[in-house]
Amino acid sequence: MAKSSSNPVVELNGQEFWPLSGKPYFDVILTKSHVKPIYQLGIPAKLEPVLPSGSIHTVLTFGAKSWEMTYNGEKRHKQFDRKSWGAFVDENNLKAGDGLVFELKECNSTQIGFRVQILRGDIPDELLEKANCEAEKPIFIQ
Helix, strand or coil: CECCCCCCCEEECCEEECCCCCCCEEEEECCHHHCCCCCCCECCHHHCCCCCCCEEEEEEEECCEEEEEEEECCCCCCEECHHHHHHHHHHCCCCCCCEEEEEEEEECCCEEEEEEEEECCCCCHHHHHHHCCCCCCCCCCC
8 A cells, every 4th residue: 555645645456545525426336237238327416416417528537547428417317328338337347346436526518527436346355265255154344
């Protein structure tokens, strides 16, 4: 784990994590409907007052890479377009059980930008070894 006092970003297992800045955000634990084959991610109602209505160019940034997509704010259920969201899911090898935090970085009538943190839902190998991979033995994390 690497961290410097001037930079609040923490690196762990090749992933970067940082404290939220106080800007609007939402989080989600991915389910089957968020990933293959449906690729559907709705935006929570708590962000609706902040986001523009209509189809807006949107950029998701994770690490050093960005993905362009469309935020469909004119629909009853606000969401990202499925094709581009699917590309984000596939390129980041996201699975049901992974957690994502979307922090709003830019928002105006022509573009929305979110910085994304990915929290993998995989159980670390060290814990699986202790559990001997038996379903009858729950894993307790203290």
